[in-house]
Amino acid sequence: MKSAKLTFLYLLTPFILFGQTSIFSNHTHFTYLATYTDSLRNIHIQDTIYLTSSNTPWYVSPKRQKTIVWEYQTTLNANIKKQIHSLSWLKYDTTGFIENDKEIFIHPPRCNQYSYTEVAPFPQINYPLEIGKTYKKILFTGSHLGEWSNLKFINQYKIIKQEKITILEEQRTGWFIQSTSTSKLGVSKMNFIFNTDIGFIKLHYLFYDHKEIKLQLLNYK
Secondary structure, X not given: OHHHHHHHHHHHHHHHHOOOOOHHHHOOEEEEEEEEEOOOOOOEEEEEEEEEEEEEXXXXXXXXXXXXXXXXXXXXXXXXXXXXXXXXXXXXXXXXXXXXXXXXXXXXXXXXXXXXXXXXXXXXXXXXXXXXXXXXXXXXXXXXXXXXXXXXXXXXXXXXXXXXXXXXXXXXXXXXXXXXXXXXXXXXXXXXXXXXXXXXXXXEEEOOOOOEEEEEEEEEO
8 A cells, every 4th residue: 555655646746846737738728918018108009818728739849839829809900010020910829838847838929919929038937946047948930020030039037036926816826037038139028927827927028129018817717
């Protein structure tokens, strides 16, 4: 019986230590309040976007990533369209995420007014979570993004603090992470809050040309 108990505990250890391998399996629908502000603060748009995850392999990287779908609500805005690099105005965007005992990595919403997240740090967590820890990821853009094409981005992250915060009227632990993305364009920043049970709670982007995007979790299930 002792051997059986030890085996059971061993199998559960990754979940007890990290708690990260079940976020996108236990919760598959996320609703975010999103705001976009242009560099002159003349345009300010508030929107609701939805993230849906699945266990289906993402066709671009089927061995490493599973599928998520971002759903957008914003109607086409000609003034915004002039300012952004989105090739088309989309209702849905299918992309990928990674979730395992070493990291969580998701492709952010990258269409419509959110195309700027392409040139900022992507939401990423490297385990174990420790205050003061730093980590880095290097990404490259494709050849279809105009002046953003074929660029190298050095994304650097630092875990700043851990504290209790209110998330959807519940007290939970939030990890505060600061990140920067450096390229020929300049430096873009993204500060975010992460919870090991729910995932990405809040993301605040400030881009190299002073445009700004904020995402705030409204609901999950």
